[in-house]
Amino acid sequence: MTYAQRRNHDRHYFDHPLDLIDGHVATPIISLQNPQIARRHLHAIAFAAFERDHVARGAAWHRTVESFFISLDHDGRAPVDNFVDWLRSRPEELLNTLLRTIPEDLSTSLGVQDWSWVDALTEESEVAQNHGWLKRAVGEVRQDFEDIEDQVKSVQLSIQEALQAGQHSKAEKVARYQSALLRERKTLADRRLINFLAQRVILPKYGFPVDVVSLDVWSQGDSNAVHVDLSRDLSLAITDFAPGSQLVADKALWESIGLRIPAGYALPDSVGVRCGDCGAFRTKRSGADASVCEVCASSSIGSQRGFVEPIFGFLGRRSGDKPGEARPPKTGFAKYYFSDYAGDPPEFRPVQLGQQIVEVRFSRQGEITVINPGPGEKGFMVCRSCGHTELAIASSAKKKANFSHERPRRSNQQCSSTLANRHLGHQFLTDVVEFRFPFSMTSSEAWSVTYALMAGLHAVGISQRDVSGVSRSTGLSPSSSIILFDAVPGGAGHAQRIAENITELAHAGLDVVRSCECGEDSSCYGCLRSYSNQQLHNVLVRGDAMHILESLLR
Numbered sequence: 001m002t003y004a005q006r007r008n009h010d011r012h013y014f015d016h017p018l019d020l021i022d023g024h025v026a027t028p029i030i031s032l033q034n035p036q037i038a039r040r041h042l043h044a045i046a047f048a049a050f051e052r053d054h055v056a057r058g059a060a061w062h063r064t065v066e067s068f069f070i071s072l073d074h075d076g077r078a079p080v081d082n083f084v085d086w087l088r089s090r091p092e093e094l095l096n097t098l099l100r101t102i103p104e105d106l107s108t109s110l111g112v113q114d115w116s117w118v119d120a121l122t123e124e125s126e127v128a129q130n131h132g133w134l135k136r137a138v139g140e141v142r143q144d145f146e147d148i149e150d151q152v153k154s155v156q157l158s159i160q161e162a163l164q165a166g167q168h169s170k171a172e173k174v175a176r177y178q179s180a181l182l183r184e185r186k187t188l189a190d191r192r193l194i195n196f197l198a199q200r201v202i203l204p205k206y207g208f209p210v211d212v213v214s215l216d217v218w219s220q221g222d223s224n225a226v227h228v229d230l231s232r233d234l235s236l237a238i239t240d241f242a243p244g245s246q247l248v249a250d251k252a253l254w255e256s257i258g259l260r261i262p263a264g265y266a267l268p269d270s271v272g273v274r275c276g277d278c279g280a281f282r283t284k285r286s287g288a289d290a291s292v293c294e295v296c297a298s299s300s301i302g303s304q305r306g307f308v309e310p311i312f313g314f315l316g317r318r319s320g321d322k323p324g325e326a327r328p329p330k331t332g333f334a335k336y337y338f339s340d341y342a343g344d345p346p347e348f349r350p351v352q353l354g355q356q357i358v359e360v361r362f363s364r365q366g367e368i369t370v371i372n373p374g375p376g377e378k379g380f381m382v383c384r385s386c387g388h389t390e391l392a393i394a395s396s397a398k399k400k401a402n403f404s405h406e407r408p409r410r411s412n413q414q415c416s417s418t419l420a421n422r423h424l425g426h427q428f429l430t431d432v433v434e435f436r437f438p439f440s441m442t443s444s445e446a447w448s449v450t451y452a453l454m455a456g457l458h459a460v461g462i463s464q465r466d467v468s469g470v471s472r473s474t475g476l477s478p479s480s481s482i483i484l485f486d487a488v489p490g491g492a493g494h495a496q497r498i499a500e501n502i503t504e505l506a507h508a509g510l511d512v513v514r515s516c517e518c519g520e521d522s523s524c525y526g527c528l529r530s531y532s533n534q535q536l537h538n539v540l541v542r543g544d545a546m547h548i549l550e551s552l553l554r
């Protein structure tokens with residue numbers, strides 16, 4: 001038995017139940033060329049070698065966060081510091097293993113030969129914002145422990161003062177708070193090291209997804225929360241874990257209340273800009289001078305909105321509500337944009353398609369921006385100091401009265417920093433293929449053709465889930481190019497395969513839109529629509545996609 005809701009997605013599968021279980025299963029493909037995944041495997045090889053060496057000398061594995069980051073080895077140093085020193089000593093055996101395991105072109109770009117991968121792991125960099133994964137993890141763990149130990153000490157003082165003043169019931173109450181703090185410390189200390197390193201994207205988790213963040217619910221001293229592991233690719237997390245969202249895990253309901261900001265760090269803060277002339281989307285660092293449009297060179301700005309990237313993850317707690325029968329709500333929705341090519345854009349090359357010439361270019365360095373604009377596109381009110389975040393709609397009245405809000409990590413502590421109105425976003429580089437057709441398309445036509453091509457992906461052995469598509473203005477108004485890209489950051493090789501098989505893809509897409517039985521001035525789940533493009537359902541027109549692909553392939 002199943003429940004179906006009264007919406008297109010559910011109705012389609014209710015009417016066509018076979019579509020749920022029947023179909024062509026593509027051969028799985030694994031790309032060895034993903035630099036992010038290779039880098040994490042490289043870390044795993046090094047970490048395993050370090051631990052083996054440690055055990056060979058008669059010591060125990062480092063199983064917990066505390067045993068690796070906080071406890072001291074017999075030499076009086078934390079194991080993580082010994083690990084870094086060992087890497088800096090450039091052990092030759094490790095180098096040989098890495099050269100044997102990592103494909104040659106990747107080992108050059110990751111810096112295996114010259115050991116620059118160690119700097120990337122252990123130092124932050126002006127150039128590559130995300131470098132310094134291990135350094136951030138060390139800072140985060142030590143800060144958490146210091147915070148709690150400071151609190152335990154100050155609480156110890158209040159207990160003594162209360163006892164000296166003869167206030168026994170007060171002393172008892174404070175002592176209970178102290179044991180709660182010690183439990184919280186233990187929760188932090190006993191986290192499994194390998195899970196933690198995977199959540200901080202130092203070690204590989206499942207291979208995919210790669211830009212992984214978690215919704216940390218354990219920080220509230222809730223002992224059941226230790227078993228809860230909520231993590232997602234950041235592209236999904238900006239909606240699934242957006243403050244206001246709820247999730248079911250371990251038979252309980254959890255809610256997101258803010259963004260994690262380790263002490264001494266700030267979240268990347270950027271602005272998404274729409275060109276005032278051609279409508280192309282681009283991004284810039286918040287506070288940077290407005291750049292000119294890469295497409296039409298105009299400096300006119302149509303619209304702009306700030307977004308923060310929650311790269312350190314999210315903070316949550318147990319919800320007061322109980323899990324119900326319906327899936328709990330998500331806050332907002334994801335919108336994908338192509339923002340730019342990192343470095344110089346590749347040259348278009350002409351490809352003959354039927355009687356027509358289509359221009360195609362492929363890059364491993366296409367920058368995709370995914371934005372969650374929040375309910376009603378009103379965004380979120382974000383404290384960039386403590387991470388407290390609430391919906392912009394809910395907070396407007398409160399905002400005028402008072403900026404003071406509760407810190408997400410320590411309930412009963414207030415923060416008076418100003419809340420800023422921001423969307424949540426994530427930017428990543430991945431494999432992209434861009435098509436330019438020899439005629440103009442409206443934006444609606446371009447979206448329809450984009451999803452028609454995606455409906456043909458099975459014909460070139462790619463699952464529709466692994467690729468996303470967007471249309472981009474080309475500045476030759478009213479026209480658009482179509483961009484298909486690998487959904488996994490860093491790319492998995494799909495876009496390249498598409499670039500090499502555009503004719504098959506176009507024919508397969510045309511077959512889908514031709515043979516569908518829905519109205520030609522509309523679309524359905526059998527042709528262009530999918531669960532993930534719900535925001536676009538009303539602009540997807542099967543007949544438009546069919547006529548454009550027919551005219552191309554004639």
Ligand SMILES: [Zn+2]
Binds near residue numbers: 275277279295475
């Ligand atoms: Zn422009």
Ligand SMILES: [Zn+2]
Binds near residue numbers: 387405
């Ligand atoms: Zn704050």
Ligand SMILES: [Zn+2]
Binds near residue numbers: 525526528
């Ligand atoms: Zn249809």
